[in-house]
Amino acid sequence: MNQLLPTDVVDQIMRETRHFERAPEAFFKAWKRGAEIAGPEWFGDGTREGLRRAASKWDLRPNLLELNDALGVLSGGQRMFLSAMVSFYNSREGAAMLKRCGFEGLSDLGGLDLERRQVIADLVLNYSGW
Incomplete structure (x- = not known):
């Protein structure tokens, strides 16, 4: 017995497949945008180059x-943004940093400006593991 899947199911599978094929590059672009916003001194070799x-x-x-x-001397928004980014790299370390910032849940990210919220949203949407 050969049964075809409904068209809407096939379309959904195709959309998700395309998304996850592109996700690693989209994650990197969002990560790089986040590093640019936060400052290169916190990432890689610490230089703009x-x-x-x-x-x-x-x-x-x-x-x-x-x-x-530096966590104690950064602004509240900077601490929250950097800690949220770190949580994608190392969940345990990121969680400890978020706790130090007073992070209690996702609604706390509402204190970030739109640019930083967009980076975090893009990282969540495209995360496929570090």
Whole structure:
């Protein structure tokens, strides 16, 4: 017995397949945008040139030691944004940083400006593992 799937189911499968094929590159673009907004000193080799020539998310890993040391002197929004970004790289470390920032849930991201919210939204939408 050969049964065809309904057209709407096939269309949904095709949309999701296309999305997840493109997700790694979209994640990298969002990550790089986030690093540009937050500042290159927190990512990769810590230089603007390193940010410019980065070819993958691996080239822009967050500098966890420096971030943790600076967390107390950054603005509230900067701490929240950087901690949320770190949580994609290392969930345990990111969660500890978010806790230090007073993060209690996703609604706390409402304190970020639109540009930073868009980066976090794009990272969530396109995350496929680090």
